[in-house]
Amino acid sequence: MTPLQHALDLAARGIATFPMTAGKAPLAGSHAVKDASTDPARLAELFAHPRATLVAIATGTPSGVSVLDVDRQHGGLSWWESNRHRLPSTWAWRTRRGGLHVxxxxxxxxxxxxxxxIGKGIEIRSTGASAIYWPCTGLPILCADAPAAWPEWLLPPPKAAWTPPAATPWAGDDHRARAYGMAALRRAVERMAIAAPGTRNATLNRETFGLLRLTSTGGLHAGEIAEAMAHAAIAAGLDRREIEATLRSALSARRAA
Structure with missing residues (x-):
């Protein structure tokens, strides 16, 4: 079977895939996991590239499966031998370097x-990540059973909640500018907290950039803007990495303006 045929076979089972090169790199000009699809026409277009050698599964939400990666080179087989009896019978295949994808x-x-x-040589591939479907290169499927439920004992603990650092209290003397700034800050926080999925980063960037104009009047300072907008972004569902990157971008853009 060709890589495209493997991708089409997986698509028929609801598994979204995208191509990679033989070196496990995204194709030049591609968007990697964001390109993953189950549409036959789209897959034919993606896998028409001459370097489309490997089939990568977009793990997590796009395909409905997550992958436990047992990395032989980093000692994962020891963990596997100790814990395999606790795992259900489920879809699994051999990897190129002698490990397992479960x-x-x-x-x-x-x-x-x-x-x-979570264990030496063990990795979990979920939403936003991918796993190579090595049977597309002739490596064996070790178990062809339907994907089993992810076991409770293998769920990682939730990430610790992040609290943005507190800003220095305002110490200006222009109370009219302060009142205007605080009103603008409240409105921005409200808009951020209800931003729809897919618009949250852009909303955080836009609202923060707009508020930073008021630092020149003395009504607000950058620290309190960043603190308030970070809390609103947490409420909207963004994680720390996204929030920090977006706030840095807004602050940099404002300094350059």
Whole structure:
């Protein structure tokens, strides 16, 4: 079977895929996991690239399966031998370097976990990540059973909540500018807290950039703007990494304006 045929076979089972090169790199000009699809016409277009050698599964929400990656080179087989009896019979295949990819049904609470965080040589691939479907290169499927439920004991603990650092209290003397600034800040926080999915980063950037104009009047200072907008972004569902990156971008853009 060609890589495209494997991708089409997976698509028929609701598994979204995208192509990678033989070196496990995204194709030049591609958007990697964001390109993943189950549409036959789209897959034919993606896999028409001459370097489309490997089939990568978009794990998590796009495909409904997450993957337990047992990395042989980092000692994952020891963990596997100790814990395999606790795992259900489920879809699994051999990897190029002698490890395992064990696919189970995705759970909304399941997040990607980096190598060695839950066990030596073990990684969890969930939404936003991917896993190579090595049978597309001739490596064996070790178990063809339907993906089983992800076991409770293998759920990673939730990330610790993040609280933005407190800003220095305002110490200006222009109370009219202060009242105007605080009113603008309240409105911006309200808009951020109810921003719809897909618009949250842009809303955070836009509202923060707009508020930073008021630092020149003395009504607000950058620290309190960042603190308030970060709390609103947390309420909207953004994580720390997204919030910090967006706030840095807004602050940099304002300084350059």
């Amino acid at each position: 696919a189970m049904r995705h759970r909304q609470s399941l997040r990607t976990v980096e190598l060695d965080k």
